Amino acid sequence: MLGGLPDPDPFPDWLSEADLDYYTAEFEAGGFRGPFNRYRAQQRDWELLADYTGSKVEQPACLIAGSLDPVRAFVPGLDLYQQAGAHCADYRGTTLIDGEGHWIQQEAPAAVNEAIEPASVMPSSRIWPSLASL
Numbered sequence: 001m002l003g004g005l006p007d008p009d010p011f012p013d014w015l016s017e018a019d020l021d022y023y024t025a026e027f028e029a030g031g032f033r034g035p036f037n038r039y040r041a042q043q044r045d046w047e048l049l050a051d052y053t054g055s056k057v058e059q060p061a062c063l064i065a066g067s068l069d070p071v072r073a074f075v076p077g078l079d080l081y082q083q084a085g086a087h088c089a090d091y092r093g094t095t096l097i098d099g100e101g102h103w104i105q106q107e108a109p110a111a112v113n114e115a116i117e118p119a120s121v122m123p124s125s126r127i128w129p130s131l132a133s134l
Contacts, residue, residue, distance in 0.1 A: 005070065014106040061085065062092040064115045066100030066107060 011020070063084040065072070072081050085091025095115040100107045 012107065014103070014109075056087050056089045058089050060090045060092055061088045062115070063094045064104060064112055065094070065096055066102065066104045067096045067098050068100060069102045069104070071102060 011017075063081060065081060072079060074080060081094060081096070084094050095111075097104060097108050097111045097115075100111075105112050
């Protein structure tokens with residue numbers, strides 16, 4: 001499952017030994033069943049949410065993500081961030097933080113906070129460009 005991911009040495013600053021010990025103990029106690037069930041339920045989500053097909057998120061929205069997030073390339077040949085705002089009525093843009101991965105809030109908290117502030121207060125016409133224009 002983790003075959004394509006790098007094995008960091010040393011560990012990044014945002015993941016301390018205490019953090020790792022905590023997560024290890026939690027997974028040893030509860031296993032991976034709960035986290036895996038979230039992914040196993042995806043087909044059920046499609047069934048339960050069918051009535052929402054074609055709906056748009058009406059609240060202001062943006063995407064803040066790491067440029068190295070492996071989720072971005074889960075579908076070979078497709079950038080899953082390319083149309084992040086496709087189902088949003090007030091999409092305020094995409095911020096990709098260079099050199100960071102999936103746990104963006106832990107990896108680059110200052111950059112995340114910097115990206116959140118303008119998205120929360122400015123009209124969408126004054127926010128970052130969409131990925132299509134980058």
